[in-house]
Amino acid sequence: MEYQTIVVERKDCVGIIVLNRPDHMNTFNTVLARELNGALEELEQDRHIRAIIIKGAGKSFCAGIDITEFSGKSFVEYREWIAWMEKMNLTIAGMGKPVIAAVHGYAVANGAGLLAACDLAVVAEGTRIGTTAINVGLFCMGPAVPLSRCVGRKKALEMLLTGTMIDAREAQRIGLVNKVVPLEELGKAALELASELAAKSPIALQMGKRAFYTMADMEYTKSLEYMNERMAELCTTEDAKEGVDAFLKKRKPHWKER
Numbered sequence: 001m002e003y004q005t006i007v008v009e010r011k012d013c014v015g016i017i018v019l020n021r022p023d024h025m026n027t028f029n030t031v032l033a034r035e036l037n038g039a040l041e042e043l044e045q046d047r048h049i050r051a052i053i054i055k056g057a058g059k060s061f062c063a064g065i066d067i068t069e070f071s072g073k074s075f076v077e078y079r080e081w082i083a084w085m086e087k088m089n090l091t092i093a094g095m096g097k098p099v100i101a102a103v104h105g106y107a108v109a110n111g112a113g114l115l116a117a118c119d120l121a122v123v124a125e126g127t128r129i130g131t132t133a134i135n136v137g138l139f140c141m142g143p144a145v146p147l148s149r150c151v152g153r154k155k156a157l158e159m160l161l162t163g164t165m166i167d168a169r170e171a172q173r174i175g176l177v178n179k180v181v182p183l184e185e186l187g188k189a190a191l192e193l194a195s196e197l198a199a200k201s202p203i204a205l206q207m208g209k210r211a212f213y214t215m216a217d218m219e220y221t222k223s224l225e226y227m228n229e230r231m232a233e234l235c236t237t238e239d240a241k242e243g244v245d246a247f248l249k250k251r252k253p254h255w256k257e258r
Helices: 030-045 075-094 110-117 141-151 153-162 168-173 183-198 202-215 220-235 238-249
Strands: 006-011 014-019 051-056 099-103 106-108 120-124 128-130 179-181
Touching (some): 006 030, 014 030, 051 183, 075 202, 099 110, 110 141, 120 183, 168 179
Parallel strands (some): 051 099, 099 120, 120 179
Antiparallel strands (some): 006 014
16 A cells, blocks of 8 residues: 555564654644554554554654644534544554554654554653643643553643653653663664564464453453453463463474464
8 A cells, every 4th residue: 555644664574654754743634644544454454464663754753733734624624633633542452463652852742642552662762752732722632541541640631731841761760651772772672672572472462452452441350350251262272272382392382373
């Protein structure tokens, strides 16, 4: 599939999506929003791909929404437009394959939301992250959802209500990102993490991720019951039997593609 605002690459079992509007700091317009979701769905259906990286071209990861599309819409038009701006959050959460954000420069507003929505995040030293819409009379409504699930209510509200930027190390400290690396090592570190995930059992990885997102909003007892059911289901798979047998025989397991 051909894209205007993103680039899709494949390296072995890893799919890489590059936000490719560097002259606009990779801000979301309608085309990019649609193409990002299309690329995620494309890679989710590619049986050879087992993990996905999202990164930005140029000097930044993503600086939010392109404000040139903001004006002149009715309520109904705004609702449809905003739904597209935030659809990637739902798409990523609904995917079986893990999605890693590789972030540098700025991750602002919708860019911060995308970072938070990804399953894991590797961030370059010096990166600045913020939910800054409050500073222009708006509010990062969509980013608030994944952000609050990463850092907790108090810190999320502090970021959302003040619009204050934080750096990569602070983002790691509060649990928004997994790893901080020098800028020149960002691509390598993200690819190494994606390759590590790609080496796991595909069905275990995908069932586990889907189960995690499903149970996250459940009441405690029901979440335990649900996860026990999924574990019992996973135990019946060929990969589970292969993994246990390989462990006992001290050999490398041979997973099946899914």
